Amino acid sequence: MLKAIHEKKTPQLAIGFFVGIVFGFLLQKGGVTKYDVIIGQLLLADFTVIKIMLSAVITGMIGVHLLRSLGLAELHPKPGSFGSVVIGGLIFGAGFGILGYCPGTLAGAVGQGSLDALFGGLIGILLGAGLFAEFHPKLDKAILSKGHFGEMTWPQLLNVNPWLIIIPVAIGMIALLFWIEKTGL
Amino acid sequence: MEWLRMTEWSPYAVGIGIGLLSCVTFLLSDKPIGCSTAFSRTSGMLETLLRGGKVAEKAYYKKFAPAIDWEWMLVLGIFIGAFISAMLSGQFQSVWVPMKWAEAFGNTPVLRWVVALIGGIILGIGARWAGGCTSGHGISGTLQLAVSSWIAVLCFFIGGIATAMLIF
Numbered sequence: 001m002l003k004a005i006h007e008k009k010t011p012q013l014a015i016g017f018f019v020g021i022v023f024g025f026l027l028q029k030g031g032v033t034k035y036d037v038i039i040g041q042l043l044l045a046d047f048t049v050i051k052i053m054l055s056a057v058i059t060g061m062i063g064v065h066l067l068r069s070l071g072l073a074e075l076h077p078k079p080g081s082f083g084s085v086v087i088g089g090l091i092f093g094a095g096f097g098i099l100g101y102c103p104g105t106l107a108g109a110v111g112q113g114s115l116d117a118l119f120g121g122l123i124g125i126l127l128g129a130g131l132f133a134e135f136h137p138k139l140d141k142a143i144l145s146k147g148h149f150g151e152m153t154w155p156q157l158l159n160v161n162p163w164l165i166i167i168p169v170a171i172g173m174i175a176l177l178f179w180i181e182k183t184g185l
Numbered sequence: 186m187e188w189l190r191m192t193e194w195s196p197y198a199v200g201i202g203i204g205l206l207s208c209v210t211f212l213l214s215d216k217p218i219g220c221s222t223a224f225s226r227t228s229g230m231l232e233t234l235l236r237g238g239k240v241a242e243k244a245y246y247k248k249f250a251p252a253i254d255w256e257w258m259l260v261l262g263i264f265i266g267a268f269i270s271a272m273l274s275g276q277f278q279s280v281w282v283p284m285k286w287a288e289a290f291g292n293t294p295v296l297r298w299v300v301a302l303i304g305g306i307i308l309g310i311g312a313r314w315a316g317g318c319t320s321g322h323g324i325s326g327t328l329q330l331a332v333s334s335w336i337a338v339l340c341f342f343i344g345g346i347a348t349a350m351l352i353f
Contacts, residue, residue: 006215015214016255020262022206023218027263028270029191030199035283042342042349051196052203053323059204060328064211073211078316078326080333085322088315089337093344095311097352099304100283102319103312104220106305107260111267113279115294116286116301124305129221130228131306132313133245144314154330165330177197 002072024108033108035100035116042097047185054173062170065162075153082147099124192274207328216255217329219321221312223260225249228309289353315340 005011024033030052031037040046067073096102099121101109106125109117132139155162188194203218210216229251233240241251271277281294290296312318315337317326323341326334 013258016258017262020259021266024263024266025270026199026202028267029194036285042345048196052200055197055200056203056324057328059201060207063208075329077329077331078333085333085337089340090344092311093341094348095308096345097348104320107263108267111264112271115281116297120298120301121305124302125224125309126228128306128309129225132310136245152332
């Protein structure tokens, strides 16, 4: 039954749209559509971003793996290479620090009226994405394919049952959140 | 329904909500939440308007066709969801220069605009270079325990913290 829903194009676009509305609503209520909050996180003065990300990861990690154990969902880990995620990640980080929004929170920032996000950030990301598409064939050959390790998850890499990773990771993340609260960050 | 009008929710309530939303997308759409390919597709669509059908011939756009898809609708939804949230709490406001920026670098919109544009270009390149952003790698990838995403998100924050510390 679920497979049939996955294949229907128009209902899928509607689901994507609806999920986006809830996601944007949550991001705005969480305060992470604001430049001040994101820069506060990168300056290690305000831990709102980390609190939201970690609690999302803990909930989603347990929930999605439960669905998978029940045969209701499949994982789609992104393939990666060191040339792609390390170098690309650092470039992304530099842009994140300069702009003060990431692609998702930028869309939310535009929605709440932040004009720097609309006229600066949005136009910039579109230009950057276009430049990347232009130079992709050369970059792919020279850098992106270096150190390729494919679609790999921690349980696959360590060859253990996923729950042997999920439970300690969840406990570790909860402990980190308690520590952040205790320190008053 | 007073809670819908609140200006701020607990970050933990927001995080748990996003985690549950991720479960919904895996269940109903067989897809993780992500944002950055929508920007690539939009860029391709705009370039097609300017330069015609040959844009779609680029190798990258064969992989990510310049057309509206699930993730594109999701990003449009984010914009609308944030707008609804800000309107309900009375926080919607046109702002050129964010407060923290103004305190450090003054109120001139032009300076903030130029820096945001440069930051956006770098972010746009980096997101596609790394194959995902704070949503696709940072939340969806880490929750699937994907090795690529754990490395990516670590690099996002190393780069982001270093850059922010340099600027401020």
